[in-house]
Amino acid sequence: AQTVTQSQPEMSVQEAETVTLSCTYDTSENNYYLFWYKQPPSRQMILVIRQEAYKQQNATENRFSVNFQKAAKSFSLKISDSQLGDTAMYFCAFMGTNTGNQFYFGTGTSLTVIP
């Protein structure tokens, strides 16, 4: 079974600083996808970034980047130049190619950006 672990229930960061959110996962699959979703107070789930496991290059989307370590089954999210609008719950998610397109979510990390 796939499991996704986010070991940081809450984090805070000063505005304009950099913060890294941790995520590890467990799978026996070789081909899969990893995602970070953001859920602000509005509760809308927003895709932040995604990574294909077969790609060695780490995905980057503007201020958001990941450190994907396949052997270690680690998928951390780095947020640079943190903004107040980044305050949200962040969920790491795994989708395998053999699991019927089902997502496996981590328990989430509540990030607060402090002005």
Added chain:
Amino acid sequence: GAVVSQHPSRVICKSGTSVKIECRSLDFQATTMFWYRQFPKQSLMLMATSNEGSKATYEQGVEKDKFLINHASLTLSTLTVTSAHPEDSSFYICSALRTERGSGYTFGSGTRLTVV
């Protein structure tokens, strides 16, 4: 981009009544839709997987007779909470999977259900 519309955003109903929540993919076809329940400050809990034209697959512990799911077309899935009780009060979120693998889910904006 992919948009999923979920309605209503908020609903209050009396105990014993039924409530229907709609989830529509507006600009893409969704062969698979998922329904989640989320308690405050917790992660999303998958309730069921809805496939167009076939019966939904429910997760263990989810009452299929209570949470009726219908996926009659490639753009619409509905969740009906039947004979609602106060303990059914929660935040319900749908998501749709685009046919292109690896695109990830697109989520609806959620429905806050309050049963009084």
